Amino acid sequence: MRLGTLDLGTHPVLLAPMEDITGPAFRLICREAGAAMVYSEFISSEGLIRNAMKSTVKLRFSEAERPMALQLFGADEKVMVEAARMAMEEQPDVIDINWGCPVRKVVSKDAGAAMLKDVPRMIRITSAVVRVVNRPVTVKTRLGWDEKSKNIVEVAERLQNTGISAITIHARTRQQLYGGKADWTLIGEVMNNPRMNIPVIGNGDIDNPVQAREAFDRFGVAGIMIGRAATGRPWLFKQIRHLLDKGETLPEPDMDTRTSLCRRQLLESLKWKNEKTAVLEMRKHYSGYFKGLPFFRDFKLKLMQAATKEEVLSLFDLIREHYA
Ligand SMILES: Cc1cc2nc3c(=O)[nH]c(=O)nc-3n(C[C@H](O)[C@H](O)[C@H](O)COP(=O)(O)O)c2cc1C
Numbered sequence: 001m002r003l004g005t006l007d008l009g010t011h012p013v014l015l016a017p018m019e020d021i022t023g024p025a026f027r028l029i030c031r032e033a034g035a036a037m038v039y040s041e042f043i044s045s046e047g048l049i050r051n052a053m054k055s056t057v058k059l060r061f062s063e064a065e066r067p068m069a070l071q072l073f074g075a076d077e078k079v080m081v082e083a084a085r086m087a088m089e090e091q092p093d094v095i096d097i098n099w100g101c102p103v104r105k106v107v108s109k110d111a112g113a114a115m116l117k118d119v120p121r122m123i124r125i126t127s128a129v130v131r132v133v134n135r136p137v138t139v140k141t142r143l144g145w146d147e148k149s150k151n152i153v154e155v156a157e158r159l160q161n162t163g164i165s166a167i168t169i170h171a172r173t174r175q176q177l178y179g180g181k182a183d184w185t186l187i188g189e190v191m192n193n194p195r196m197n198i199p200v201i202g203n204g205d206i207d208n209p210v211q212a213r214e215a216f217d218r219f220g221v222a223g224i225m226i227g228r229a230a231t232g233r234p235w236l237f238k239q240i241r242h243l244l245d246k247g248e249t250l251p252e253p254d255m256d257t258r259t260s261l262c263r264r265q266l267l268e269s270l271k272w273k274n275e276k277t278a279v280l281e282m283r284k285h286y287s288g289y290f291k292g293l294p295f296f297r298d299f300k301l302k303l304m305q306a307a308t309k310e311e312v313l314s315l316f317d318l319i320r321e322h323y324a
Contacts, residue, residue, distance in 0.1 A: 012036030016227030045074030045083030232288020
């Protein structure tokens with residue numbers, strides 16, 4: 001799959017942007033595990049142009065994370081263009097526009113998935129961003145606003161005509177939020193549109209290597225993107241790559257591997273964030289890292305209460321020894 005001059009290889013598997021989860025540390029670990037490209041958390045275009053710390057801090061990434069996409073959200077053409085210019089100063093490989101976020105705080109300002117209800121405006125803003133960005137611009141969106149308005153087949157083609165390099169489709173409507181089942185049949189319909197020629201990246205509910213392979217085989221997408229299932233399970237990328245490239249199933253990683261990845265993620269995170277934030281953010285990943293361990297409840301409680309780096313690291317050691 002190519003985005004302009006950027007080659008992401010055959011059947012790339014991408015890490016989805018996730019607020020409060022896909023910071024620099026987790027992105028790096030996922031890249032090392034085989035994610036073909038990683039995305040920042042969504043960045044408010046309004047916040048950026050006001051130089052709000054919460055937004056500017058999300059622009060930062062390390063060279064080792066590349067290929068790296070910075071994702072912007074917003075609703076105003078001038079603000080989005082200015083924010084895209086600011087994001088470009090960091091020289092990301094890709095600028096991604098978020099036309100899919102369903103949360104009230106975002107859609108109430110006409111941003112994210114709300115733009116699916118105003119396609120002419122979505123097209124106008126996307127075109128304006130494509131004009132000022134001299135790297136690939138991509139869009140991430142959903143099937144439509146609600147059950148009665150699943151307009152993705154038309155929207156995808158119109159977005160393609162703005163000059164974007166790829167489109168990611170999360171196979172849900174805004175109304176579904178994250179509930180129900182993702183319905184990939186409409187992604188298939190987008191793929192069947194003979195006028196579509198940019199890569200389509202499918203997203204929604206993939207949580208194991210077999211499903212990943214099926215997404216490529218059944219729907220013919222150029223790439224897939226994984227969010228929740230990769231949280232705290234960065235090795236999922238390795239397992240998927242192994243199945244796709246070698247046709248073999250890799251076992252779940254042992255306790256040594258899990259705890260050392262967890263440790264690494266915390267230590268990497270501490271290079272970017274203060275101790276309190278780094279420790280808090282790790283909590284989102286423990287259900288993944290320690291999934292399926294019998295009688296894990298007490299350790300989980302302790303992990304959720306630990307407040308310092310030392311406490312957390314010594315718990316990782318205890319867990320490793322206990323489950324060795
Ligand atoms: C906690 C959380 C935060 C998210 N933040 C973003 C975001 O910042 N930008 C975005 O485009 N999508 C965001 N998403 C949506 C995911 O990128 C993805 O589209 C969705 O989770 C479906 O994929 P999955 O089933 O593989 O998780 C978020 C999802 C979750 C669960």
